[in-house]
Amino acid sequence: METIKRMAEHMYWADERILDALEESGTKNKDLLKLVRHIAVAEQVWLSRLQGKGSTQYSLWEEAEDLSEVRIMFKENAEQYRVYIEELEESKLDEIIDYANQSGVPFQTSVRDILLQVLLHGQYHRGQINRALRAxxxxxxxVDYITFARL
Structure with missing residues (x-):
């Protein structure tokens, strides 16, 4: 559980840092704004599934109106994940969750694997955003984990 908690803290930190970098860059690149919003919405989708709720109300690939909207989403996600993870007992990590993806296809996945998906998914897209910023x-x-760990 401690590893998951630590990785979650990294996710919150990295979400905030990538958003700061986008703001500082002043980019108007709609694809980048859509991608950072995608990270935030995907976090919401998976939490909804972990909580036994549906996720069809979420649209994963809409454009962000502005970064302040995404900042609010990241803040709310961090608060909700902190509560969820803090209340989660280690014995529940291997519990299987039934859910449907955004296309309605049913799946069964353990809580552990869902959490790992959330924790790793954003890092992949933050790398894409950083590459585009450099371009x-x-x-x-x-946003590497080791940078976070050295703080």
Whole structure:
């Protein structure tokens, strides 16, 4: 459980850092804004599934109106994941969750694997955002776990 908690803290930190980098860059790249919003919405989708709720109300690939909307989403996600993880007993990590993906296809996945998906998914997309920032001659931001661990 401690590893999951630590990785979750990294996710909250990295979400905030990538958003700061996007704001500082002043980018108007709609694909980047859509991608950072996608990270936030995907976190919501998976939490909803972990809580036994549906996720069809979420649209994973809408454009972000502005980054303040995404910042609010990240803040709320961090608060809700902290509560969920804090209340989660280690014995429940291997419990199987039944859910449907956004297309309605049913799946069964353990709580552990869902949490790992959430924790790793954003890192993949933050790397894509950093690469695009570099291509726009903006400064990418360090979001590696080791950077977080050294704080």
């Amino acid at each position: 726009e001659s903006a400064e990418p931001v360090q």
